[in-house]
Amino acid sequence: AQTVTQSQPEMSVQEAETVTLSCTYDTSESDYYLFWYKQPPSRQMILVIRQEAYKQQNATENRFSVNFQKAAKSFSLKISDSQLGDAAMYFCAYSPNTDKLIFGTGTRLQVFP
């Protein structure tokens, strides 16, 4: 069965600092997609970053970058220069091509001034 594990229920970071959120997954597929979603208090799911498994290069989106280790089935999210607006729940998700999303349990990120 395909599963996604986020081992950090809560994380905190000081404004302007860097924080890394962990995610591991289990699959027997060789081609798939990985995502990080942000869910602020409004509960709207916002896509932060996406990684295609066939790409070796780690995806980056401005202050957000991932460390994708396919052999280890690890997909961590690094947030640089953290801002107060980054405070939210972050969900790691796995998707086998164009199929459904399987979410991890989430990590609540707090950002302190």
Added chain:
Amino acid sequence: GAVVSQHPSWVICKSGTSVKIECRSLDFQATTMFWYRQFPKQSLMLMATSNEGSKATYEQGVEKDKFLINHASLTLSTLTVTSAHPEDSSFYICSARGQAAVTNTEAFFGQGTRLTVV
């Protein structure tokens, strides 16, 4: 970017009544729509997958007769919670994927619907 609109954003209903939630893709054709349920402080759990013009595929443990899903057009899917009970109170979120290259590699989410059954 692709926009998915979900309506209503919140609803309160009496126990035993039915509630319909709409999910619309506003600027793309959604060949596949997904319905998720999220309990407080928990993750999103997939309830069912619907493809336009065909019956929905329900995840294990989800009652298909209780959660009726209709995907009659490429821009609209509905979830009807029938004979709602307080334990059905939750946050329901839809997402959609399209056919075009720009819309078929990620899911676009609606704003969610908070259902409270009293």
